[in-house]
Amino acid sequence: MSGPFIVDAHAHTGAMSMFFCPESGAAELLARMDRLDIQCSLNAGSWTYLMGGGGEELEGLRREHEASGGRLLYLGVYDPRRGREALRELDQACRRPGLAGIKIHPTFHRTPAESPGYEALWRFAEEHDLTVLSHSWSSSEHNPAQALSLPGRFEVWVRRHPGVRLVLAHAGGRGDGRAEAVRLAREHRNVYLDLAGDIFCYRLVESLSGELPPNKLLFGSDFPWLDPRANLSRILLAEIPAEAKRRILRDNAQEAYQLNLSG
């Protein structure tokens, strides 16, 4: 194939209030995708949606999917503090094209990942064959709430719902969470890791590629928090076989999110 071929498994769109971000919309994301050979991006929700927005935000993602010609797939957000409402919105979204999974964020939503508040979400994901993408990180002195998203907290769910694919975003972060994330991905067929965010550690791609089964690591940008270029070049230039790069840049996202990419 000669056109764009990369899958960005973790992006966002929409205005960001907490930092200057001149270009954060769907049109700007698409322009970067064209520029960087990215065929398809998974939009894991706007800042507003992640921070408690609901149906209108989900509808906005669906409109961006349509306007993109299908290149921007999207994830619905499940906030356990508004669980019933969120599931009702997700149920409607399942009947329309473009929904690729569900995003959860225990840190933003101030709810431990193992909380019973997530039980209904996991059952819903199993019933509808939807992938769950969750924020994951390490213990942090700067942000103690990151402890709510430590990878080990998810194990109860991946054991109880082995049919649900779980993608741990940021591969557990830059500290003690990484080893746990790797362990989960090695021990559980349904656990994947994405590289989104500023986990810019030296030789991270090489070490994760060596530690994980070949189908478990996904390229993600975390646009617009981060520029897709930051993680893209380090994968292209990593000292790993071309086959492994292909899997990270495309095939593994296709498997984890059951994407049916054309062209």
Place this chain on the structure above:
Amino acid sequence: MDRRVDGEAPGLEARIEALALERRQQAESLRPFDANAWLGEPAGFPLAREMQPPELLRALRGCGIQAALVSHWAGLRVAPQAGNSALAQALGGAGEALRACWTGLPLFPREGGPLPGAGSLPLAAGAVRLFPRSHNFPLAYWVIGELCSWLTEHRLPLFLWHVEIDWPSLHALAVAFPRLAIVVETQTQKILYQNRALFALMKDCPNVHAETSNLAGADFLRWAARELGARRLLFGSFLPVNDPWVALGMILEADLSWEEKRLVAGDNLRRLLPEARA
């Protein structure tokens, strides 16, 4: 797995390798000069591993980086004098590709040991970094004015991590010393939630520059180059904590002219270190 994609695999892999080769060749031709490489045991990054000078040089060269301004973690975690001594010893036989970035302290009260402004600097010294927050002094004229005058006189740029400063104090200092080149470094956390302050500071103070190892927001490089000028941006890798291809890749792929990329990748740092021979 989609069988059709598997059938395309060999072509995609050839394409991926071509993209990688193209980037590697472009990186070398940019003649990168890294503003942010480190020796010693990293502080605050438990998964990062110390590198000795030969290994650091190999890792830099592996990314096409010709030279680097090198700091020592002991200057932060032990004492500035300890870091400077360790750096002088480590770089003694390392050749001209590695230049030293010393750690400084206020010149009063006078403290012993090798410190910038308190004795002669070795030839390889190219810059000075302060850690005001960690070393417990305010970034104020009445505390570091004498040191800033000395740095200006010796044409040595001042490096500062953004997590070590407060923005009003840095602005006041930059205004008070307009001929002192100041480099705001984007460590040890990404500079994102602070970028409104950073860019406003750079607009108001032409002597302020930004190091790019963690200036990773969407198209920040292009925006900063257009609004503030490519001469204000300095490539840094933060090796061995970070992967140099992150910051280098952002420059390679940025929507900048080739000349602008050369400036950011290394020529700006060469200009700030006029005695650099690398």
